[in-house]
Amino acid sequence: xxxxxxxxxxxxxxxxxxxxxxxxxxxxxxxxxxxxxxxxxxxxxxxxxxxxxxxxxxxxxxxxxxxxxxxxxxxxxxxxxxxxxxxxxxxxxxxxxxxxxxxxxxxxxxxxxxxxxxxxxxxxxxxxxxxxxxxxxxxxxxxxxxxxxxxxxxxxxxxxxxxxxxxxxxxxxxxxxxxxxxxxxxxxxxxxxxxxxxxxxxxxxxxxxxxxxxxxxxxxxxxxxxxxxxxxxxxxxxxxxxxxxxxxx
Amino acid sequence: xxxxxxxxxxxxxxxxxxxxxxxxxxxxxxxxxxxxxxxxxxxxxxxxxxxxxxxxxxxxxxxxxxxxxxxxxxxxxxxxxxxxxxxxxxxxxxxxxxxxxxxxxx
Numbered sequence: 001x002x003x004x005x006x007x008x009x010x011x012x013x014x015x016x017x018x019x020x021x022x023x024x025x026x027x028x029x030x031x032x033x034x035x036x037x038x039x040x041x042x043x044x045x046x047x048x049x050x051x052x053x054x055x056x057x058x059x060x061x062x063x064x065x066x067x068x069x070x071x072x073x074x075x076x077x078x079x080x081x082x083x084x085x086x087x088x089x090x091x092x093x094x095x096x097x098x099x100x101x102x103x104x105x106x107x108x109x110x111x112x113x114x115x116x117x118x119x120x121x122x123x124x125x126x127x128x129x130x131x132x133x134x135x136x137x138x139x140x141x142x143x144x145x146x147x148x149x150x151x152x153x154x155x156x157x158x159x160x161x162x163x164x165x166x167x168x169x170x171x172x173x174x175x176x177x178x179x180x181x182x183x184x185x186x187x188x189x190x191x192x193x194x195x196x197x198x199x200x201x202x203x204x205x206x207x208x209x210x211x212x213x214x215x216x217x218x219x220x221x222x223x224x225x226x227x228x229x230x231x232x233x234x235x236x237x238x239x240x241x242x243x244x245x246x247x248x249x
Numbered sequence: 250x251x252x253x254x255x256x257x258x259x260x261x262x263x264x265x266x267x268x269x270x271x272x273x274x275x276x277x278x279x280x281x282x283x284x285x286x287x288x289x290x291x292x293x294x295x296x297x298x299x300x301x302x303x304x305x306x307x308x309x310x311x312x313x314x315x316x317x318x319x320x321x322x323x324x325x326x327x328x329x330x331x332x333x334x335x336x337x338x339x340x341x342x343x344x345x346x347x348x349x350x351x352x353x354x355x
Contacts, residue, residue: 023340048252055260065259075255082259086266088294093270094279095290101274112268117298124291125336172351175319178302179326179343181295186330186339188292197289198296205297206304206311217297224293225286232285 006135013135017142020126024118025150027177030168031059032151035066036158037165042070046159053155057148058116060214061085084213088221092120096140099127103137111137114144118177125184197228299323316354322347 032053039049044066052062061082068078092115100108123140133139189195201224208216270277279287304311306319315321326343333339 056263058263079258083262086263089266091290095287108271112271115267175347178299179340181299182326183336183339185292185295187334194292198292201293202296202300206300209301220297221293225289228289229286
């Protein structure tokens with residue numbers, strides 16, 4: 001009985017994952033087209049541009065990498081920059097690991113490939129809403145595959161027809177990502193600690209947003225997390241104090 | 250180093266940042282302190298990504314006024330989400346306000 005239901009639950013998790021990602025697909029589309037368009041006016045050939053989307057598959061490092069290659073930067077600079085820009089993925093993987101650690105190796109290899117800002121946001125939110133689902137990883141797969149194919153499609157569109165869509169950036173389609181992230185974050189702000197951590201990270205990320213290589217973002221996240229941890233410590237100490245007062249006669 | 254190998258290296262390094270921790274799987278356990286820290290990653294990183302997009306949608310200086318559709322729609326989204334905790338409703342209202350504001354003002 002359970003076995004006959006399993007394929008259906010997998011499929012339904014997969015479809016739900018893709019469906020939960022729809023606003024992100026819309027939000028990423030203009031960036032895919034813009035990336036493809038930029039490749040056409042760079043020294044990078046069309047197939048190499050598509051190769052970047054297929055193999056690197058990380059929007060911000062693709063933009064920065066393309067810029068550095070166009071500026072004839074040394075490959076070492078490109079690689080070092082790529083590593084720094086992508087460091088936030090380590091945090092995503094560590095956050096998701098408790099849900100994924102028991103999966104077979106090939107699953108973890110595949111989900112690693114598909115991990116992006118958007119897929120992390122959608123998958124983590126889904127795990128948070130309904131933790132411990134047997135086929136929860138299929139939700140992440142659906143989200144990741146949708147995001148991956150979407151990025152390939154819009155990169156190709158930009159490579160082939162990019163010059164015919166000027167002003168794509170001013171449409172504001174990227175606001176779909178902002179709206180989704182707000183819808184994910186606000187319900188998680190259930191205590192003062194998370195509010196303080198989020199406000200710290202947000203205001204510092206804004207103050208530092210012109211730091212190179214997304215370092216401002218990374219530093220803002222570290223500061224926000226530090227504030228959260230610090231406030232958690234105080235809470236633990238208060239808890240102990242309360243415990244002491246209870247045993248007092 | 251030609252462009253192909255530069256891209257190849259970019260791909261390898263990106264994949265490393267995404268998959269290394271996942272590959273460790275059950276071999277790695279996090280200390281309670283680290284677990285507490287990781288709890289704050291989602292809210293901080295997502296807020297850090299979008300705040301500059303909302304406050305300074307054109308890059309450069311902050312646009313803290315009602316003519317900034319990103320800001321107006323985000324404030325509406327925060328309100329709707331705080332009141333209802335409904336994800337889809339929040340997104341639909343935010344996008345509705347955003348496009349109405351953006352094209353209504355043009």
